[in-house]
Amino acid sequence: MKGTDSQPEIVEGCRLPVLLRNGDGWHMAEILGKKDLKGKNLYYIHYEDFNKRLDEWVTEERMDIAKLVQPSKEAKTPKKEGVKSGTESRPSSPEREVVSTPNGSAAPTTGNKKFSSSSRKRKGADDSEIDPLATPTSSRNNTPTLGLQQQNNVALNEDGSKKPRQTGSMVAHHDDIVTRMKNVEMIELGKYRIRPWYFSPYPQELTSLSIVYICEFCLKYVKSKKCLERHIQKCLLRYPPGNEIYRKGNISFFEIDGRKNKAYAQNLCLLAKLFLDHKTLYYDTDPFLFYVMCEQDCKGYHIVGYFSKEKESTEDYNVACILTLPPFQKKGFGKLLIEFSYELSKCEGKTGSPEKPLSDLGLLSYRSYWSQTILEILITMTPSEGNDRPVITINDISEMTSIKKEDVISTLQHLNLINYYKGQYIITLSHEQIDTQNKAMEKRKVRIDPKCLHWQPKDWSKRGKW
Known part of the structure; x- marks a missing residue:
C-alpha cells in the first residue's frame, strides 16, 4: 500500500x-x-x-x-534471509507449556498481561532454550533433513579433535522476518486439528496448504487427507519405534535413539518446533535420546508429549527439550513428563536439571513440580531422635529427589521457606502452604510408579561413536 x-x-x-x-x-x-x-x-x-x-x-x-x-x-x-527451495532460513526460537484455547488455537486473554513482561526474550547467546533442534538443510526432493552440514558447525580443539558441546541445544538466535512468522496454518494429528503457535521448517510446498496432515504413529507429514489415508494403510507402526520402558494403565513411555531412528526423531523435532519458540532445529539427532509418552487404546499408542536428553551432558542436564502437545495440556501430563525425567536420573544415581535458560512458562512448570516435590518431603518428615523438630539438609533433599542443589535452593527461596534463626538456617512452613500443597497433590491423579520402569542406564562414554 x-x-x-x-x-x-x-x-x-x-x-x-x-x-x-x-x-x-x-x-x-x-x-x-x-x-x-x-x-x-x-x-x-x-x-x-x-x-x-x-x-x-x-x-x-x-x-x-x-x-x-x-x-x-x-x-x-531484520531483512528476510534468502529462502532456498524446500528450506526456510534459520528458524528463530522452550518450552513451552503454553495456554491453548479448546480448539488448539491461541488467543490473547487478560491473564496474558500478568506474564507478558517475562515473555520478552533476551537476545544473543542466552536465547538458547531447552531444545536439541537446529536448522535442517534442503535435500534434492525439497524435504527438510538434518545432518548435512554438521562439519561446518563442529567446534574443534587445537589438536583437531571435536570439542564436547556445552549444551544440548547448540542454538543460535536468528530473528529474521521469515522465521518470526507462523508458516503452517493447521495440522491434523490423529483425531485432533491443532493450530500451530510458531514457525517450523516444513517443506515450502506444504506451508501453502490450509492443513498439513501428520501420521500420529510415525509422524510422517503429507499434503492431503487422501495421501494420509493411503499412508496409514501401509504404515506398519502403531507405537513409537523404540523400546517401551514404562507402562502403567494406559500410559507408556518409549525410548528412541536419535541415531537408530533418525527419520522418526527428525519428524518429531519438526512437529515440536510448531509449539516451541526461540530455538532452531539441531542438525544432528545422533547425540540425543527421545522419551515419548503415549496413551494406549485399541487403535495403538497415541503421542501425548515427549522430552529429549543428551546421551552425554557435560552440565548434567537431564532434559534438553520438553513438550506436551496442546490437546493434552492442563491435564497433568507436563508434570508426569518432568517426574519421569527425574526417575531416570534416580536410576542413573545422578542429580539432574533441565537445560537453561527455561522459557517463562517452562520455568512455571518446573517450579511447580519442584515446589510440590520438595514440600511433599518436608510435610511428611518426622522429628529425628533427640530432636523435637525434623532435621534435613539441602543435600538430603537433592539426593532424595535427584533435583540439583541449585534448583532446590532457588525453589526454597521462591517459596520463602528459608529463614535465619539463632545462628542457623531453618525451614518454616505455614498452615496455608500445607493446605495449598495438599490440595495440589489431590489433583495429581496420575503419578510415575518406579516399579513399572524397566530401564538400565547406559555409559555412552564407553560406547565410542554413537
Missing part, C-alpha cells in the same frame, strides 16, 4: 495499536508481513510484550492507522 495524504504507508517494521482478538482493548504491535487476499490487505502482526504464539493476520479494520509509527532507520526490522 502506497502512502497517501490521508493514510501513511504500512510497511514491515511499522508499529501501531491493534484491537486484540477477544476485543479486550488495543495493544501496540509490530507489522511483520503483508499479503493480499481477494483484493483485501492482511497484515501479520506481533503484539509487543506478548508471546509470539499470539501473533496473527489482521485486517486494517482492527488497526489504529492514525497512530502508526514508522520504523526508525537506526533499528530496521
Whole structure:
C-alpha cells in the first residue's frame, strides 16, 4: 500500500495499536508481513510484550492507522534471509507449556498481561532454550533433513579433535522476518486439528496448504487427507519405534535413539518446533535420546508429549527439550513428563536439571513440580531422635529427589521457606502452604510408579561413536 495524504504507508517494521482478538482493548504491535487476499490487505502482526504464539493476520479494520509509527532507520526490522527451495532460513526460537484455547488455537486473554513482561526474550547467546533442534538443510526432493552440514558447525580443539558441546541445544538466535512468522496454518494429528503457535521448517510446498496432515504413529507429514489415508494403510507402526520402558494403565513411555531412528526423531523435532519458540532445529539427532509418552487404546499408542536428553551432558542436564502437545495440556501430563525425567536420573544415581535458560512458562512448570516435590518431603518428615523438630539438609533433599542443589535452593527461596534463626538456617512452613500443597497433590491423579520402569542406564562414554 502506497502512502497517501490521508493514510501513511504500512510497511514491515511499522508499529501501531491493534484491537486484540477477544476485543479486550488495543495493544501496540509490530507489522511483520503483508499479503493480499481477494483484493483485501492482511497484515501479520506481533503484539509487543506478548508471546509470539499470539501473533496473527489482521485486517486494517482492527488497526489504529492514525497512530502508526514508522520504523526508525537506526533499528530496521531484520531483512528476510534468502529462502532456498524446500528450506526456510534459520528458524528463530522452550518450552513451552503454553495456554491453548479448546480448539488448539491461541488467543490473547487478560491473564496474558500478568506474564507478558517475562515473555520478552533476551537476545544473543542466552536465547538458547531447552531444545536439541537446529536448522535442517534442503535435500534434492525439497524435504527438510538434518545432518548435512554438521562439519561446518563442529567446534574443534587445537589438536583437531571435536570439542564436547556445552549444551544440548547448540542454538543460535536468528530473528529474521521469515522465521518470526507462523508458516503452517493447521495440522491434523490423529483425531485432533491443532493450530500451530510458531514457525517450523516444513517443506515450502506444504506451508501453502490450509492443513498439513501428520501420521500420529510415525509422524510422517503429507499434503492431503487422501495421501494420509493411503499412508496409514501401509504404515506398519502403531507405537513409537523404540523400546517401551514404562507402562502403567494406559500410559507408556518409549525410548528412541536419535541415531537408530533418525527419520522418526527428525519428524518429531519438526512437529515440536510448531509449539516451541526461540530455538532452531539441531542438525544432528545422533547425540540425543527421545522419551515419548503415549496413551494406549485399541487403535495403538497415541503421542501425548515427549522430552529429549543428551546421551552425554557435560552440565548434567537431564532434559534438553520438553513438550506436551496442546490437546493434552492442563491435564497433568507436563508434570508426569518432568517426574519421569527425574526417575531416570534416580536410576542413573545422578542429580539432574533441565537445560537453561527455561522459557517463562517452562520455568512455571518446573517450579511447580519442584515446589510440590520438595514440600511433599518436608510435610511428611518426622522429628529425628533427640530432636523435637525434623532435621534435613539441602543435600538430603537433592539426593532424595535427584533435583540439583541449585534448583532446590532457588525453589526454597521462591517459596520463602528459608529463614535465619539463632545462628542457623531453618525451614518454616505455614498452615496455608500445607493446605495449598495438599490440595495440589489431590489433583495429581496420575503419578510415575518406579516399579513399572524397566530401564538400565547406559555409559555412552564407553560406547565410542554413537
